[in-house]
Amino acid sequence: MAGRGLTIDGSIAREGALSRVPRAFGGVVDAARTRIVEAFGDGRMHSAYLYGSIPRGTAVPGVSDLDLLLALHAEPTEADRRDATRIEHALDKSFEEIDGVGILLFSVRTLLSERERHDLGFFVACLCTPLLGDDLADQLPRYRPTPLLARETNGDLSLALPGWRRQADEASTDKHRRGLCRLVARRIVRTGFTLVMPRWEGWTSDLVESAEAFGLYYPERAEQMRAAAERGRTPSADPAVLRHLIEDLGPWLAAEYAAVHGEKALRP
Template sequence: MPLAVIDPNEPFQDDYRRVIQELIPALESGLGNNLHSIYLYGSVARKCAVPGKSNLDIIIVTRRKPDARFQTLLSTIKWRFRKAFPFITELSFQFSLVQEILAIESVITWGFLLKHCCVCVSGDDLSSRYGEFEPSWEIAKFWNMDVAQWLKRYRKIIAQSTNREEQVKHQIVIAKKLLRSSYSLVMHKDKGWYDDPITCGQRFLDYYPDKTVEIERLGILLSGRYIPKRSVIGVLDSYGSWLVKAYEKTEFRIG
């Protein structure tokens, strides 16, 4: 069964509509004829963003690599929009060239991302070049096989955090990654794709009910509550190690 796509005709949330309406012409003006298309992804694209908690994630596709002047403009845009719309936690930009996205080796990467995780808000929608994707281990492992690297990085960041606010921010990031990676482990069996980390954890438990305590702990980390650093590290070391080994076993079995 093909995976669901985001309805491009569903209106954006009121809080974010004005932001998008102002951001698009600013980017179009700055890039001129070098711009091919603009996409939103993440919670804003799915119309489930939470003001004060959600980033605004943007993908910009160009015909040529943007010059240094646009990087300066981008910094100005970020500063201006953060000041005008303080409920946006961060403006996150990714760039790619048209030819990179349309390359055959980009099918599982850019093809899947644009087709099932994005909404085109300006220009020629490249997702139309791809058919619908079905759940597979190839997709799952590409997007989450790097969980070992994430664990190593965020374990170190959290261990070195100097204040509660900084630690909570990073524990939320790694909790999201672990919950989504947990579902990706069973995605090829469950035949779905979910971005919401809580849903990912719940669907994962259909196959690994013995991991209920661990998933509940990740939910607590995701909630934004401050948890003593030692306890956070304990979750990453115990459940994280199990998850990495589970990926290795599945890859060995399926390949």
């Protein structure tokens, strides 16, 4: 039976669609499509995708960012990255509806590789919405909320913690601290959700729902995860908030994740 982000056969449903893009963001998406074609329509690009709150239909004008993924025929080059950066800056400058633009670049070979089958492959098939080109999801399997998927999506939290500590120590402005708080809080909440995902038997990208699902199985940490979900939506510049996420909840979660699901396979 369908429910909790699953299809009728129990596989994870694709969470976004162009039909769900809020009207306020229609011009942003159209401009993104045009600029991507202008920059990458010379044969380098296989396909382009939206992901995040805009294709899920939950974006807030002036608050949400625009997230894009480009699948290239070859491995991304510095020239590709420069072109992507120019698109990011142009869109962010042109539209008050968005607060930042991020473009991920990967080769088709990487996205379809066996190594990435339950990480980037899952990301494309279930969390990305086709914008341009042929959909790579047609070449990927149906995914279910299994321990394997949990391990390969978020089983590397421990590797992120040292970098976050360094960034927190180096953050010199409230803007930097809020940006880091948002990133860390969202990653922790999503990792907390995938920790319990196989037992919850479903999928969600909603931060509040993710925290509530986590709390069903770890009631002693439920309030901390709810607070992290709130910081993921309204980040704080308070260094104490960052310290709590990075030095308390994060390390505990990384250790529990490794004990329950094991660690993600190492990437080169």
